[in-house]
Amino acid sequence: MSSIEIAPSILSADFARLHDQVATVVEAGATWVHIDVMDGVFVPPITMGPIVVSALREAFGDRVVLDCHLMIDRPERQVDAFAQAGADVITFHAEATAHSHRVVQAIREHGVKAGIAVCPGTPLGVFEEVEVDLALCMTVNPGWGGQPFIPTSPAKIERMRALVGPDVALEVDGGVDARTAPVVVQAGADKLVAGSAVFSKPDPAAAFREIEAAARGAA
Ligand SMILES: O=C(CO)[C@H](O)[C@H](O)COP(=O)(O)O
Numbered sequence: 001m002s003s004i005e006i007a008p009s010i011l012s013a014d015f016a017r018l019h020d021q022v023a024t025v026v027e028a029g030a031t032w033v034h035i036d037v038m039d040g041v042f043v044p045p046i047t048m049g050p051i052v053v054s055a056l057r058e059a060f061g062d063r064v065v066l067d068c069h070l071m072i073d074r075p076e077r078q079v080d081a082f083a084q085a086g087a088d089v090i091t092f093h094a095e096a097t098a099h100s101h102r103v104v105q106a107i108r109e110h111g112v113k114a115g116i117a118v119c120p121g122t123p124l125g126v127f128e129e130v131e132v133d134l135a136l137c138m139t140v141n142p143g144w145g146g147q148p149f150i151p152t153s154p155a156k157i158e159r160m161r162a163l164v165g166p167d168v169a170l171e172v173d174g175g176v177d178a179r180t181a182p183v184v185v186q187a188g189a190d191k192l193v194a195g196s197a198v199f200s201k202p203d204p205a206a207a208f209r210e211i212e213a214a215a216r217g218a219a
């Protein structure tokens, strides 16, 4: 999972045209699609669940990595549902469970890659204790798209990369655009979530390509 990939977040897509919006970025070269799951408890909004994952799996088959970001309380209760829906990566928040190690094991038992996310105010100790396939550094506070990139994030990304080593995917999420993409890549990120910087633009395909070029140019 070490290549640089831009993962468009469908949180900022037009849900009435979800298939077309995803098809647009896939045709532009996206191999990852980021699915933001919010439960109204861990974060205030409620968004989508496994039925959206299974619909995208059905529509796009193996052409895309379905990257599921669970912003939900006690994610251990939902691992089976997201795995059965066809998730390729399930990332949960360290702050949302007392059982990070067990949740990683449960995800892997399904043959799915396991990720742990940390909010901007959360220290990185979980990555000293639990081996993951993907480490997600939130570069905004979770819950909403379109927020500005937190400027202290690059130093945290560098510390995360040092902790998890070179072979673990290091994802960043929040405020990523063509300006911040090179900064996070230079800090050690290789999976870049971009929501509003793709789907809120008049030409999402062009916006995707611009961010991808900026990120890969910095590698
Ligand atoms: O997890 C998220 C919010 O909690 C989203 O993935 C993230 O905010 C993407 O949106 P944008 O690129 O517009 O910041």
Ligand SMILES: [Fe+2]
Pocket (backbone or CB within 6 Å): 009, 034, 035, 036, 069, 173, 193
């Ligand atoms: Fe996300």
